[in-house]
Amino acid sequence: AQKVTQAQTEISVVEKEDVTLDCVYETRDTTYYLFWYKQPPSGELVFLIRRNSFDEQNEISGRYSWNFQKSTSSFNFTITASQVVDSAVYFCALNNQGGKLIFGQGTELSVKP
Amino acid sequence: DVKVTQSSRYLVKRTGEKVFLECVQDMDHENMFWYRQDPGLGLRLIYFSYDVKMKEKGDIPEGYSVSREKKERFSLILESASTNQTSMYLCASSLVYSRGGYTFGSGTRLTVV
Numbered sequence: 001a002q003k004v005t006q007a008q009t010e011i012s013v014v015e016k017e018d019v020t021l022d023c024v025y026e027t028r029d030t031t032y033y034l035f036w037y038k039q040p041p042s043g044e045l046v047f048l049i050r051r052n053s054f055d056e057q058n059e060i061s062g063r064y065s066w067n068f069q070k071s072t073s074s075f076n077f078t079i080t081a082s083q084v085v086d087s088a089v090y091f092c093a094l095n096n097q098g099g100k101l102i103f104g105q106g107t108e109l110s111v112k113p
Numbered sequence: 114d115v116k117v118t119q120s121s122r123y124l125v126k127r128t129g130e131k132v133f134l135e136c137v138q139d140m141d142h143e144n145m146f147w148y149r150q151d152p153g154l155g156l157r158l159i160y161f162s163y164d165v166k167m168k169e170k171g172d173i174p175e176g177y178s179v180s181r182e183k184k185e186r187f188s189l190i191l192e193s194a195s196t197n198q199t200s201m202y203l204c205a206s207s208l209v210y211s212r213g214g215y216t217f218g219s220g221t222r223l224t225v226v
Contacts, residue, residue, distance in 0.1 A: 004155075037217075042219060043122075043201070043203075044217050044219040045203065045205075045215075046217075047214060047216075050214055091156065100171070101156075101158075102158075103148075103155040103156040104155050105153055105154060106156075
């Protein structure tokens with residue numbers, strides 16, 4: 001069975017704080033892809049990152065970083081020095097070779113000034 | 114600027130009405146998807162299509178049907194709307210080998226009264 005779990009429903013931080021969004025996945029496939037999407041208040045999901053199961057190297061893009069650990073089936077997302085514009089719902093997702101995306105429940109991040 | 118366009122941002126319909134949600138993409142993508150988004154449940158796949166006139170059921174197809182007569186257009190049909198179909202509906206498209214790199218529309222918030 002394929003499953004993605006985002007245990008944090010809501011997170012509230014003050015601007016400039018660092019925040020980590022957790023994502024745990026389940027799959028029996030050896031080849032799969034993991035994603036993070038951002039959904040701002042406008043509603044449109046925006047693609048942030050894709051990682052394949054053979055690449056466990058962590059990635060940094062500006063204030064965003066991702067920690068992929070196959071040993072714990074986790075793909076966590078950290079925002080450093082958060083800003084009000086980071087306020088959104090963030091979704092972690094899994095894609096196996098079947099081609100469909102399976103989403104987690106989403107984490108609503110609120111960054112207060 | 115390539116995009117996925119959903120015809121309505123907000124829609125209010127009465128119980129028992131037949132409802133059409135339209136989605137058009139201008140990227141010549143083979144794959145198109147309809148998701149439903151509900152608080153605490155994330156995004157759940159209703160139907161998807163890998164080609165014109167082709168459709169496959171997702172995880173929650175009951176009460177819905179779809180139509181894909183042209184490559185760029187994927188319609189979601191609620192045969193007889195019910196109050197439990199009140200939700201946010203998101204359309205997405207992707208290339209056939211994109212491995213989950215979807216482009217999403219802005220969503221249609223449907224209220225059934």
